[in-house]
Amino acid sequence: MIELDKIAYSYGGGELLSDISLTLQPGSFHFLTGPSGAGKTTFLKLIYGELLATAGQVRISGMDTRAMTRDQIARVRRHIGVVPQQTQFLDHLRVADNIALPLMVSGRDGGGAQTDLDQLLGWVGLTSQKEQFPPQLSGGERQRAALARAVIMSPDVILADEPTGNIDWEMSQRILKLLVELNKMGKTVMIATHDLALIRAAKSQVQARVLRITGRRLQLAGADL
Amino acid sequence: MKALRDILAFLVGDPQADRVVPPTGFTAQLTLFSAAAMAFLASFALALSTSTGRLADRWSSELAQSLTVRISAPEDQLAIQTQAAMGVLQTTPGIQSARALSIEEQAALLAPWFGSSVPIENLPIPQLIDVIEDGSALNVASLRLRLQAEAPGAIVDDHARWRQPLIRAAGRLRGLSWLSLLLITGTMAAMITLAANAALSANRQVIEVLRQVGAVDSYIAQAFVRRFTLRALSGAAIGAICGMIAIALLPSTNAVGGFLTDLGFRGAGWLVPASIPFLAAVVAFVATRLAALRTLRTMA
Numbered sequence: 243m244i245e246l247d248k249i250a251y252s253y254g255g256g257e258l259l260s261d262i263s264l265t266l267q268p269g270s271f272h273f274l275t276g277p278s279g280a281g282k283t284t285f286l287k288l289i290y291g292e293l294l295a296t297a298g299q300v301r302i303s304g305m306d307t308r309a310m311t312r313d314q315i316a317r318v319r320r321h322i323g324v325v326p327q328q329t330q331f332l333d334h335l336r337v338a339d340n341i342a343l344p345l346m347v348s349g350r351d352g353g354g355a356q357t358d359l360d361q362l363l364g365w366v367g368l369t370s371q372k373e374q375f376p377p378q379l380s381g382g383e384r385q386r387a388a389l390a391r392a393v394i395m396s397p398d399v400i401l402a403d404e405p406t407g408n409i410d411w412e413m414s415q416r417i418l419k420l421l422v423e424l425n426k427m428g429k430t431v432m433i434a435t436h437d438l439a440l441i442r443a444a445k446s447q448v449q450a451r452v453l454r455i456t457g458r459r460l461q462l463a464g465a466d467l
Numbered sequence: 468m469k470a471l472r473d474i475l476a477f478l479v480g481d482p483q484a485d486r487v488v489p490p491t492g493f494t495a496q497l498t499l500f501s502a503a504a505m506a507f508l509a510s511f512a513l514a515l516s517t518s519t520g521r522l523a524d525r526w527s528s529e530l531a532q533s534l535t536v537r538i539s540a541p542e543d544q545l546a547i548q549t550q551a552a553m554g555v556l557q558t559t560p561g562i563q564s565a566r567a568l569s570i571e572e573q574a575a576l577l578a579p580w581f582g583s584s585v586p587i588e589n590l591p592i593p594q595l596i597d598v599i600e601d602g603s604a605l606n607v608a609s610l611r612l613r614l615q616a617e618a619p620g621a622i623v624d625d626h627a628r629w630r631q632p633l634i635r636a637a638g639r640l641r642g643l644s645w646l647s648l649l650l651i652t653g654t655m656a657a658m659i660t661l662a663a664n665a666a667l668s669a670n671r672q673v674i675e676v677l678r679q680v681g682a683v684d685s686y687i688a689q690a691f692v693r694r695f696t697l698r699a700l701s702g703a704a705i706g707a708i709c710g711m712i713a714i715a716l717l718p719s720t721n722a723v724g725g726f727l728t729d730l731g732f733r734g735a736g737w738l739v740p741a742s743i744p745f746l747a748a749v750v751a752f753v754a755t756r757l758a759a760l761r762t763l764r765t766m767a
Contacts, residue, residue, distance in 0.1 A: 320681035347682035
């Protein structure tokens, strides 16, 4: 469980986020919306420990991220799958190796890892691209590869930052379907997006809570969504 | 035993982990060349240090145990004073043996200056007596007084006048070569740190991806550390081998030339330059690890 307790984040003298409290219950599904520059990406980074709150506490399994060492935060990230806004890969490694990277860095790349990887590649529809290199992938394929990499460690929480940002509607629906499937497997999912059509489409598939960042604060979105 | 296993595990490495950092051609060549050049220079500095040490030891031990008595007297007095001096020397405590050099031996000593055809028996040259000490304390001042009384033309030369500056010079030379070694080691550490920093900066995106997927600092650092350590090891091995070959090809000790032809290693002494690659690997390991961990902390 991840708890945010009255957190604030300031950068360069200005406060980007203020007095935010939220609990991500296991198995819940959240959308995080708001205008560009509202702080959605910053908010996600605070949750997975890439940024540390300047006030308040972000507690992961009861432990304050500010009290964690760098290595503890790195280990926590193995339980939080992140699909970043700008998907980054190691361009010199094959797609399959990139997806298996979390297994590699945590020393779990032995045993049945190859079977898991093959199943995952099939699930995201990248089996035929597994021998390719990241620059050869299309936008949608990169998003699916990023999603596969985020979930290969079977994390408890999946954070996706604008996962449908640069892809067509059909591909967006496919990505959404994968995230909904993960939620049905019991994973906590949070998707940051400004795509309201995607949120409306999701509401028919999953019971989602929609949160909006506005004026540096987090609010439960109204019925207009 | 565990340390050995750890070293072996480090050298063998994790092939998967090594692949996460892309190959960096230019930095690799630069590190390899720097390590080779430094190892080449280090082998010469070591050779200089070893040779000067050997020379200083020889001068100290050989010459400290001997002295020369020189008798300058009119021709009719020379044999009498030599006889008298020999008598004094043979009864002086601390002297193992005293031997008057023959005319042939004196001629051989002068040959480098006068040539072998000069009839030195016709020249008014002093008689030399070679004295070997027995290791117990010889009172040179007392010997001088006694010789002055029995053979007024006798002068005792205990070699101190020229031996001490030579030993001091050899010691300084040895100190300088050790300083050179330290500077070479420091320069190598600095170059490897710079190369490692360049590699870390060039791979910033790789590091960000690795951090994002849960890699701890030591895992990321290890990929760089192992790479630079192995480069330094192989580069230094090439440099040290070249240096050892060059030293082995220097003119032999048998040739006339003294110190210059004595530059090099003897027997087990060759193990000293052979250890340079391992020292380089240790330097590279420490330098890269410190640089990597420092850089990773700043990337937080």
